[in-house]
Amino acid sequence: MSFLRPEIRAALHRWREALIGAAMVAAGLLLVVTEGGLWRWLGLLLALAGAAILREGVRRSRRLPDGQGPGMVEVDERRITYLSARGGGSISIDALAEVDIVTLDHAAFWALSDREGTALSIPASASGAAQIYDALSPLPGYSPDRALAAARAGRPGRVTIWRHPAAPVPRRLH
Structure with missing residues (x-):
């Protein structure tokens, strides 16, 4: 039996990594302030x-559901x-030419295209889509x-998140 409402449990679960980090910072700072010698250095490392x-916990918790x-x-x-009932596809991270976030009336999509012209649109709320944030992190200049x-902007539009340095700039109608 749980004493917490389901939405509070879900929020705690979503923010668990950030809460653990905050507790570690607090414990580390407590050691730094109250102890001396080796314990002070261990407290600093813990903090x-x-x-x-x-x-990282705050970054992950803020992602779209x-x-x-x-x-x-x-x-x-x-x-x-x-993979989706309406289709899908696959794209190599090494062959990417451009990564965009497209937002349409409270929905966000990853728009991935490679240097061969293959394009893939993925709803940011699809199961497992949160993996994309980390999968793209090795790309130079990706943030x-x-x-x-861009995904949380809430206004319709297309934002280029990353473009391969050698990729030509596409011409789009806005």
């Missing part, structure tokens, strides 16, 4: 590790695969924070 976990949209995303062997901000 720094907690800060890193807190930062995963698994409520159509389809399923799999990231394996540096390939992003989207998961910029992708998150």
